[in-house]
Amino acid sequence: MATPVSFGMRDGLREHRRKLTRPRQAILDIIAAAEHHLTPAEIHKRARKKYPHLGLVTVYRTLDLLTELGYVRRVHFNDGCHSYVAAAQGHAHHLVCSNCGKAQEFENCDLEPLIANLQRKTGFEINVHMLELMGRCPDCSVTANAMAKKARR
Amino acid sequence: MATPVSFGMRDGLREHRRKLTRPRQAILDIIAAAEHHLTPAEIHKRARKKYPHLGLVTVYRTLDLLTELGYVRRVHFNDGCHSYVAAAQGHAHHLVCSNCGKAQEFENCDLEPLIANLQRKTGFEINVHMLELMGRCPDCSVTANAMAKKARR
DNA sequence: ATTATTGCAAAACGTTTGCAGGTTC
DNA sequence: GAACCTGCAAACGTTTTGCAATAAT
Numbered sequence: 433m434a435t436p437v438s439f440g441m442r443d444g445l446r447e448h449r450r451k452l453t454r455p456r457q458a459i460l461d462i463i464a465a466a467e468h469h470l471t472p473a474e475i476h477k478r479a480r481k482k483y484p485h486l487g488l489v490t491v492y493r494t495l496d497l498l499t500e501l502g503y504v505r506r507v508h509f510n511d512g513c514h515s516y517v518a519a520a521q522g523h524a525h526h527l528v529c530s531n532c533g534k535a536q537e538f539e540n541c542d543l544e545p546l547i548a549n550l551q552r553k554t555g556f557e558i559n560v561h562m563l564e565l566m567g568r569c570p571d572c573s574v575t576a577n578a579m580a581k582k583a584r585r
Numbered sequence: 586m587a588t589p590v591s592f593g594m595r596d597g598l599r600e601h602r603r604k605l606t607r608p609r610q611a612i613l614d615i616i617a618a619a620e621h622h623l624t625p626a627e628i629h630k631r632a633r634k635k636y637p638h639l640g641l642v643t644v645y646r647t648l649d650l651l652t653e654l655g656y657v658r659r660v661h662f663n664d665g666c667h668s669y670v671a672a673a674q675g676h677a678h679h680l681v682c683s684n685c686g687k688a689q690e691f692e693n694c695d696l697e698p699l700i701a702n703l704q705r706k707t708g709f710e711i712n713v714h715m716l717e718l719m720g721r722c723p724d725c726s727v728t729a730n731a732m733a734k735k736a737r738r
Numbered sequence: 739a740t741t742a743t744t745g746c747a748a749a750a751c752g753t754t755t756g757c758a759g760g761t762t763c
Numbered sequence: 764g765a766a767c768c769t770g771c772a773a774a775c776g777t778t779t780t781g782c783a784a785t786a787a788t
Contacts, residue, residue, distance in 0.1 A: 455745095485744090485745075489746080555726070567712045640770045642770065646754095667753095
């Protein structure tokens with residue numbers, strides 16, 4: 433399955449001759465441990481608990497760096513864009529809970545037939561795709577059902 | 586195929602008892618005629634040629650309105666978010682040229698099997714999905730090939 | 739010692755809001 | 764004439780930049 437992300441990120445930094453600093457460690461820890469997608473502001477707030485001096489600017493710069501190195505992925509939403517999650521290696525997409533925000537990656541998107549079909553029909557040469565699914569995670573789904581039941585009484 | 590979008594938008598405004606004003610007409614014309622996805626700023630710039638007094642604020646408000654009524658759709662990107670295109674009725678996704686920005690809609694995304702599969706595996710109750718494909722449109726593809734040929738000489 | 743990285747303050751964006759005046763129905 | 768819409772200016776939140784001080788290699 434997924435490789436331990438935080439180690440991957442740390443090694444990646446070294447390989448790319450970028451320095452592993454205390455602020456970056458704090459940020460890495462937060463992202464690697466997050467069960468959520470997080471906005472830069474959220475990351476900043478959380479990482480400050482471990483490293484109170486941390487500036488928001490550094491969060492932005494670190495996110496850019498990690499995205500570039502492929503250890504973090506940007507997630508888009510219909511309203512406020514731009515949250516980040518630790519990325520599994522290789523091609524992947526996200527499944528996000530619209531209620532609690534929990535995010536989960538999946539890899540086999542199986543869009544090849546659709547893409548092949550569209551390439552034939554439109555003449556486009558398709559090489560990037562963005563797919564995000566949203567809905568209720570098991571926990572929130574249960575809660576919703578329970579509340580519905582309650583309301584029905 | 587697609588209904589004539591501009592008429593649809595105009596009628597829609599009337600149906601919803603919203604007024605059809607000159608600024609809105611200018612904006613509608615631009616969006617309906619665009620072969621591109623356009624940012625609010627782009628729309629503003631273009632629509633000003635027809636209606637020089639137009640304020641950017643009005644563009645934002647009109648876009649919100651049209652999105653709400655379903656005549657316009659927001660498109661997301663990896664870098665700068667938030668462009669808009671005229672929307673065909675019903676469920677649809679976009680195919681965007683990464684070179685010139687030309688956008689095209691398609692409807693049959695055929696994600697049902699994937700979604701069913703993921704629901705079974707993860708327990709999520711999936712009800713929204715966002716799919717965007719990017720690549721070179723036929724024109725840009727040709728240009729790229731021609732340039733490559735040239736370079737090889 | 740060298741070079742990258744940080745944090746601050748301030749600028750630059752994109753977007754939203756309050757409000758007086760103007761337009762459409 | 765009532766309700767809606769517009770534009771301005773100004774507020775707002777997010778992201779970026781210049782720069783001197785600091786920390787990692």
